[in-house]
Amino acid sequence: MPSTMFDRIWDSHVIADMGEGWSLLYLDRILVHDLSGGRAMKELAAQGRRVAEPNKVFATPDHAISSEPGRTENTYPKGAKLLASLRERCAAEGVRIFDIGTKGNGIVHVIGPELAIVLPGVTLACGDSHTCTNGGVGAMAFGIGSSELVHALATQTLPQLRPGTFRIRFEGTRPAGVTAKDMILAAIGRFGTAAGTGMAMEYAGSAVRALSLEERLTLCNLSIEMGARVGMVAPDDTTFEYLAGRQFAPTGAAWDAALKDWRVLPSDADARFTRDEVIDMASLVPQITWGTSPEMVTDVTGHVPRLEDAPDASKRSSLEAALRYMGLTPGQKLAGTKVDWVFIGSCTNSRLSDLRAAADVLKGRRKAEHVTAWVVPGSEQVKADAEAEGLHLRFEEAGFEWREPGCALCVAANGETVPDGARCVSTSNRNFVGRQGTGARTHLASPAMAAAAALAGAIVDVRSY
Amino acid sequence: MEQFRSVTGLAIPLMEANVDTDVIIPIQRLVGSGRDGLGQYAFERRRYLPDGSDNLDFIPNREPYKGSSIMLAAENFGCGSSREGAVWALMGMGIRCVIAPSFGDIFFANCFQNGLLPVKLPIEAIRRIAQETEESPGNARTTVDLQRKVVITPRGETIPFGVDDRKRHAMLEGLDDISLTLQQGDAIAAWKEKDRASRGWAWESVA
Ligand code: SF4
Numbered sequence: 174m175p176s177t178m179f180d181r182i183w184d185s186h187v188i189a190d191m192g193e194g195w196s197l198l199y200l201d202r203i204l205v206h207d208l209s210g211g212r213a214m215k216e217l218a219a220q221g222r223r224v225a226e227p228n229k230v231f232a233t234p235d236h237a238i239s240s241e242p243g244r245t246e247n248t249y250p251k252g253a254k255l256l257a258s259l260r261e262r263c264a265a266e267g268v269r270i271f272d273i274g275t276k277g278n279g280i281v282h283v284i285g286p287e288l289a290i291v292l293p294g295v296t297l298a299c300g301d302s303h304t305c306t307n308g309g310v311g312a313m314a315f316g317i318g319s320s321e322l323v324h325a326l327a328t329q330t331l332p333q334l335r336p337g338t339f340r341i342r343f344e345g346t347r348p349a350g351v352t353a354k355d356m357i358l359a360a361i362g363r364f365g366t367a368a369g370t371g372m373a374m375e376y377a378g379s380a381v382r383a384l385s386l387e388e389r390l391t392l393c394n395l396s397i398e399m400g401a402r403v404g405m406v407a408p409d410d411t412t413f414e415y416l417a418g419r420q421f422a423p424t425g426a427a428w429d430a431a432l433k434d435w436r437v438l439p440s441d442a443d444a445r446f447t448r449d450e451v452i453d454m455a456s457l458v459p460q461i462t463w464g465t466s467p468e469m470v471t472d473v474t475g476h477v478p479r480l481e482d483a484p485d486a487s488k489r490s491s492l493e494a495a496l497r498y499m500g501l502t503p504g505q506k507l508a509g510t511k512v513d514w515v516f517i518g519s520c521t522n523s524r525l526s527d528l529r530a531a532a533d534v535l536k537g538r539r540k541a542e543h544v545t546a547w548v549v550p551g552s553e554q555v556k557a558d559a560e561a562e563g564l565h566l567r568f569e570e571a572g573f574e575w576r577e578p579g580c581a582l583c584v585a586a587n588g589e590t591v592p593d594g595a596r597c598v599s600t601s602n603r604n605f606v607g608r609q610g611t612g613a614r615t616h617l618a619s620p621a622m623a624a625a626a627a628l629a630g631a632i633v634d635v636r637s638y
Numbered sequence: 639m640e641q642f643r644s645v646t647g648l649a650i651p652l653m654e655a656n657v658d659t660d661v662i663i664p665i666q667r668l669v670g671s672g673r674d675g676l677g678q679y680a681f682e683r684r685r686y687l688p689d690g691s692d693n694l695d696f697i698p699n700r701e702p703y704k705g706s707s708i709m710l711a712a713e714n715f716g717c718g719s720s721r722e723g724a725v726w727a728l729m730g731m732g733i734r735c736v737i738a739p740s741f742g743d744i745f746f747a748n749c750f751q752n753g754l755l756p757v758k759l760p761i762e763a764i765r766r767i768a769q770e771t772e773e774s775p776g777n778a779r780t781t782v783d784l785q786r787k788v789v790i791t792p793r794g795e796t797i798p799f800g801v802d803d804r805k806r807h808a809m810l811e812g813l814d815d816i817s818l819t820l821q822q823g824d825a826i827a828a829w830k831e832k833d834r835a836s837r838g839w840a841w842e843s844v845a
Contacts, residue, residue, distance in 0.1 A: 188829040189822055193802050197822060199829060201840050208668065209722075222816070228844050237669050251669045295840055302720040302744055316744055318722035320751035320815075328819045330826060334802070336743075366656060367714040370740055400717060402743050423839040431839035466656050487712065491655060586665040605660040605718060607683050 175441035178407055179338050179373045182313040182438070186296050194335045200229070201295035203325050205268075206281045207234035208586060209300040211258030213322040214266065225329040227267040231290050232259055234273055235280045239588055240518075240549045240581035242574070246273060249588040277420070279552020279578045282306035282520040285314075286390060287554055289419035293408035293435040298325050303520050303602065305374075305396040309389035310416065311408030311438055313373070316397065336371050337447035339401065340440075342378030345454035350636040352530065353388035354522060354600070354619040356380070357395040358460040360452060362470040369401025372447065375440065376406050380454045386415035387524045394521045395602050398467040407439035459635055462604050462617040463507055464495035469604070471507065473622065473634045479504040498606055499614050500596070507632050514597035515546040515627040516609070517573075517620050519583035522600035523551030525558050527620040532567045534624035534638060540572040541630025547574045549581040573627065585610045598626040640753030641812035644783040645734045647707040648775065649792075650698050651768035657711055658718035659745060663727040665719075676723055677730020698731070702775050705731075708782060710764050710771075711738040716745025716756075725752045735782045737764055737789065750805045753812065755784060757799050767791050784809060 176184075189197040205213065210232055217224065224230055237252030238244065246253045256273070263270040271277035277288055281299060285291040285307045293311035297304065300322040307314035317325065325331050341360055361368075374396045376389075384392065389406040396404025413432060416422045423431045462470040463477045471477075477496065480503045483489035496503055501510070517523070517531050528550065540546050548568050550556040556578055559565060565575040582589050583601040590610025591597045597615050600623050604615040616632065625638040667679040684696045692699045698709070709728070715738040716724060725748045728736070735755040749756040770792040771778040778792035784806060789797045808815065819826075834841050 189825050191804060193804060195802070195804055197819060197825075199826075199833065202844075208665075212672075220816070255669065290844070292840065292843075300720060302718065316720040318720050318725075318744055318748035318751060320722060321747060324816050324819065327816050328826065330819060332804075332815060332819065366717060367740055370714065370743055397718075400714065400742065421843050423843040427839040427842050434837065434839070466658075487653065487655070584665055586669050603658075603660065603718065605658050607664060608660050611664075611683060 175443045175445070177338050177440040177444045177446060178311065178375060178405060178438050179313065179403070182294055182296065183335060188330060191332060195332055196335060197330050198296060198333050200298050200325055200329050200331060202290055202297040203230045204281050204285055204290065204297065204299035204304070205230065205232045205322070206236055206301060207238065207252065207255045207259050208236040209319045209322060211255055211262050213300060213319050213326065214262035215258060216323050217326050218262070222327045224266040224268060224326050229329060230268045230326065232263050232268055232270040233278055233281050233284055234259060236580045236584060236586050238273055238579050240576040240579045242576055244577050252587055276553055279554065280520045280523065280580055282394070283523060283551035283555065286310055286386070287419070287552055289416050289422035292416065292422070292431065293412060294438050298331060302397045303394055305402060305404040306390050306394040306520055308393040308396070308403060308405035309386060310412050311405060311435065313403055313405065315402040336373045336403065338375065339369055339372040339448045340375045340377055340446040340450070342451045343376065343380035343454055344378045344451055345380060347380055347383070347454055348457060350459045350621065351454070351457045352619040352621065353384055353391040355457060355460045357392050358462065358467065358470045358617065359457050361395060361399050361467050362460070363452070364399060364450065366398060366466055366468045367400045369396060369399035372401050373403035374399065374401045374405065375446070376404065378451070381406055382409065385526060386411055387526045390524070391521055395467065398602055408435050459619065459622050461507060461622060461632060463499065463501060465498055465604055465606050467602070467604060467617060469495060473508060473632070475507060477501050477503060477505050477507060500594070508634060510632045511596065512544060512598050512626045512631055513595040514591050515544055515623050516582040516597055516599040516601065517623050518547065518549030518551065518581050519601035520551065521602045522620050523549060523555065525555050527600065528555070528559050528564050531620040531624040532564050534621050534635060535567055535571045535628065538571060538628050540627040544627050544630050546572065546627040547576055547582060549576045550578050552578050582609055584608070598623045598632065639751060639812050639814055642734065642753050642755050642784055642809045644781060644785060645707050646779055646781040648703060648778060649708040649710050649737070649767055649771050649780040650703045650706050651710045651771055652697055653710055653712055653768055655712040656714045656717055659716055659721050659724035659742070660718055662716070662724040663721065665721070668721060668723045673723065673726040675730070676727040677732070680727035680731040707732055707734045708780055709733050709736045710768050711736060712761060713739050715741050717742035720744040722748045722751070725749055725754050729754050737767070737782070739764065750809060753809060755782060755809065757782060757789060759789065759797060759799055763797050
């Protein structure tokens, strides 16, 4: 019987069939972060339990630490408390922690692939919805809540309900200005924020094969914005070249054995998916969101919907509420809308290739005077690599702030916020009400689009910049 | 986990789609505090006016809905962030059951870990409950009975709903998953031994 990559990974991790579609699954890796990690490990201890396999658990503080240049753990005191408890619990349980300011630290979904903690064919769980990012290497990685995290830590397993499968094939060559971010935003716009609920996504097709590993991570990152906990791209030579030699990648004979297993992971050509869709790359242009849900997205050349476009009264009232929050007029053109902030960072778009793409747009120009622009590298490694090639200087010359690694302005859990009413073009993944701060107006876009917006001081089509 | 058998109360017709967990509980509230006391911050940005008083445009604030235990919503309730604090905040404001056509997957799983019952019904059925409730909010009572797997609308219509037997049993008894899994200790150990032999690379690289 032909099978999908998802089937292979799921089936090979089933410890016990629990009936009604539920299985007890083995977890190869668990990642924890400061926001929920210390608390979950404390809860575990309060139950009189221990971490089952500490060498398969990895911790990094990222959410609640400041990204201010020269920051210490005390720059944001509430975060310092969370970090202290994470450190204390990791030490007590023998769990590796990549502490702030040290090699390996960074946003949890950036360091997973970067350190090769996640590998093709493995299962990985983390108490964070964007864990799906890791699927870019061909793993089944999914986000869980804190009770499930306690369970995972205590047993290295989780009872899970088998999802359906949803494949999106991106076919054709990539038009100018279109990035992985635009591909996934366009898909969310087309299929909606709930299309992937109860599904595991697989992204395939010639345009996905042509993506770099880092771009595949960006693609998978927004799977949860389509409702899917899992997003995956089949591993290939691009994946293997990326992983080889990284800190926790197998070596020697183990690497050879792994490669043999990884090469047979991809879905069979005739495998059946619950849902299968194709997107023609030729139809894509750079994307930008205009509303308060990632599905409220349009071509950068497009307009905000008119109220009469809403199919029913309840859609109309949510459209009205979104536009009111965003300070936009129904039917208006998006390009030219004044922008106050630009944020380049987050687990979506803070890797070296993202920073290069943004820097390339700048070409020695300066940001508009009224714009505050931040660049927050995704990890210590990204920061070091970027500085080694002088990217930080190019950003600073353009008037951007070059900051310390962390979630920063993506989440507003670290004392950093976009001011009330300010408009921000952000490379992150959520434009929810209040996500970047109370009253903050977020427009999601690619790093290149964000850099162009900083130069223009307005939403602008990067292809004309 | 808190047991759940059945709940009867006035259903709050929130009836919005894509209510995300950032809206249910702002992240700042999860940095400082533990799970207790989150109830006062549930829907914080919509629930209060800048001066701290109740925003009466927000239905859950209006009498007689204030403090009710059942919430009605449209598609994709609880989408977005995995924060379990969203469930704790809802329970803290007195909600024991949310009825919606669909839920965010992680939120749905988190509900069952805590004893908040998520019930999936077709949107038309939810609209009927909302309508019957709004006709006479003073005495419109909805019952959600997990034992019988039915919702009884204010006018007495009985609507069955589906729920996993395993999850239902755990909710009815207030059982915790970890002890159930630990009973499988032998199966887990056997699986690990076999896997270590066949997939050594997944073990050695982090040993
Ligand atoms: S960068 Fe944003 S989306 Fe990513 S893990 Fe951090 S808070 Fe979550």
